[in-house]
Amino acid sequence: MTDTISALPFDHFSGFLKGEGIRIETGPFITRLQTKLTDVIENLALLYSDYPISTEAGFSDFHLDIHKPNSIRRWIHPQVNFTFDGITPFKPLPRPQAYAIFEWGLNWCISNYAHQYLIIHSAVLEKNGAAIVLPGIPGAGKSTLCAGLALSGWRLFSDEMALIEPSSGQLVSSPRPISLKNESINIIKNFSSSAVFGITINDTTKGSIAHLKPQIESIQRCKEKTTPRIIAFPKYRTGARTSLTPLTKSRAFMTLCENSFNYSIQGKLGFETIKSLISSCDCFEFEYSSLDEAIKTFDTLIEQME
Template identity: 45%
Template sequence: MREPNSTSSLIASGQFVIRIGPFSIRIHSGMPSVQQGIIELYSAYPILPPDTFCDFYVRLIQPAGVRRFFRKQVLFAFDQFIPFKPLPYVQAFPFFEWGLNWCISGYSHRFLIIHAAVVERNGKALILPGAPGSGKSTLCAALINNGWRLLSDELTLVDRATGYVVPVPRPVSLKNESISVIADTFPFCQFSPVVHDTLKGSVCLMKPPSESVSKADQTAVPCLVVFPKYRAESSLSLSAVPKAEAFMRLADLSFNYSVLGAQGFQTMLGLVNSCQAYDFIYDGDFNHASDLFVQLLDDVR
């Protein structure tokens, strides 16, 4: 890895290759907010030689014409095409994160990919699936500040050959009320500037622990699937989910289960058979939640 000053200079040049988990990603952008966001939140990630073969080539660019000067916008480009409509210029760095999620979930079919946060302790993975608003990213952010290793806050990658979870640790995406909850509870963390009025509401990103980044080549054995639901002023509740139901719910939350066909079915079946599954309602008592999950993992043989 290059020295920090050299890395910052390379990122500021507008084009570089970064290693994120199993992926090499070429990033091209001259936008200051994108460059600064990557310098601040991706400082622990390896910068690779410019001639490295890349899994993805992404660009954050401005549209041509008057949009470069009036009501400025940003486009996300993947290879040589532009898959999304432009967004306001101020949303450039979150747009990079959302676009990269789209690249990985749509084109990495060597993995079964589930819309779920995933963390690890003692080699055992805890998968936290959930739709937006379920509180999975908030819970994930709290857990990695309580001794858990971040594997991902959005995309659980299950290796089809081994059944293990492959890390792709990236900044944790926080939205709306969860921003202040995590910032107030863990003030020592580093956050990107809050961007308001996006399609997801107000958003910001939390820098992942450097240890999670340095261990991105260490897979984990899936052992627990917990479907979280944040509910204010409720008592903590944990209830078992039958394996058949867990299978169907995970399939519904998978980006490529149908694409993989029989291989997707077999990988999902192996995942469900290796895990205990639960519904979990929590009220923001993160320490209690962490202790409970540690106990559940300790019971896994």
Template identity: 50%
Template sequence: MTLGALGPDECRARLARGLTLDVGPFRYRVQTGLPSVAENLATLYGDFPIGDDAGLRDFHVRVDPVTGVRRYWRAQVNFWFDGWTPFRPLQADHAFAMLEWGMNWCVAAHAHHYLLLHAAVLERNGRCVILPGDPGAGKSTLTAALMLSGWRLLSDELTVIDRDDGSLLPLARPVSLKNQSIDVIRAFDERAVFGTLAADTHKGSVCHLRPTPLSVARAGERGQAAHIVFPRWRAGAPTRLLPRPKADAFMHVATHAFNYSLLGRLGFEMTAALIDRCDCWDFGYSQLPEALRRFEELVA
């Protein structure tokens, strides 16, 4: 059964008790009594399977109001992980964004049986493209446009790499869009499904985009990396795809890894192997249609 198969009342009731959500290789037990979070989960995770409540979960997470006066006056919420709060409270209308950030943190902080990069991953024609991105580089905008154009999303934020064979594990969750990117993607595809807007967060305005059914349906299919592309959006810039030296690409990828240093020698060897099997590129763009055409040529 998928989350979307539940009616609104049943969805809220199940989430109040705790609901097991299967997301790629991870199982989350998600609990909340907040209607806004339940509604966003139903909207954005409707295609995701609900796991059996028996057995083990990887992460137990909860978002609920704080206790005391802040429950009512300038209301705030907390993210809970295994019974403790790793973050400061946020205002109540940031609750779903907080859950998304917390779910990312669970993987980045604990899933060290994988090499974890802060990068998007998409697949087309059996070839995966990894997109590391600095803030403001246009990574998520490009990721959303590619996904809505038929590419399979493996992840918007976390590249998960198997330590044994270097394959990429899908973790197709909602795409986090910020500020002007929200309107750009709304205009790009009127069929795109968005959650509610969280305004004035520490990242500005944030809104999440529902992953495509294709991406969720193929969540059990691993991918093989073929390209690493470092995107950079600049107003008025021409679309250019230029080779990046592999030594420089290695250093940049290593700085985008959550656990490169923690894995030690294994982190170095896995990153080096990834660079060896990929073509590495710098990609400048300003217009999405031209960018998409160039990416199609890359995996033709």
């Protein structure tokens, strides 16, 4: 897969999506996507323009189709459906959320069908060969911090899922557009003039969401794995002073387990993997309200590391 979407005329790109589908490579996963929905096609053309793609047949990890259900609902309160190789795992969503169902659906595929990795609900970024893992419950400000770092010279691994290879303990990179919600969208728009956003989708169960296009370097270097060095549990609190508090390894261990999608499925191997992750990392609780200060904190922390 050497072509990128930007090298393909839009008409061809759109034609393939509407027909046999396009295969898009996001790190270790290849997704074959078919869709006839123009908003999805346009948003993909913008957000995925730097990703390797192929219009040829070959191995794909996930075969996805985003389409309108074949029912009367096509006309009254239109909806959108997500199918995974012919299976429809969820109830349809309102039609305007078509692009979101693609991103959510792909996350669902990874968390359900990629148990070769231990998967933790977490943002992951790398600088100077060392990675930080930012696990977080929804609303903790994980994605905002992740977007800020990604726009400040950090290499994005993922804004949602830390993929850890149990055999090596290394983090695998699968950079995708960063999903931002509500106020975070404007915070990041104001933070960097170079931030490129896809369409804003309103009225989802999470409010308004928009996706930030990842920096090209993250995509080009996505085959480079890295060693985790810092685990920080971020927490955004209005007016809070920036504070990085060391966290005991035992506490960090338990919280990571709670934030893992497949820790319990992995059994003993899951335990060993988290154990080795914890022992190779410094663990912190991180509270912030200023994004600039937060980025400075992590820049300093990573520079001090050997």
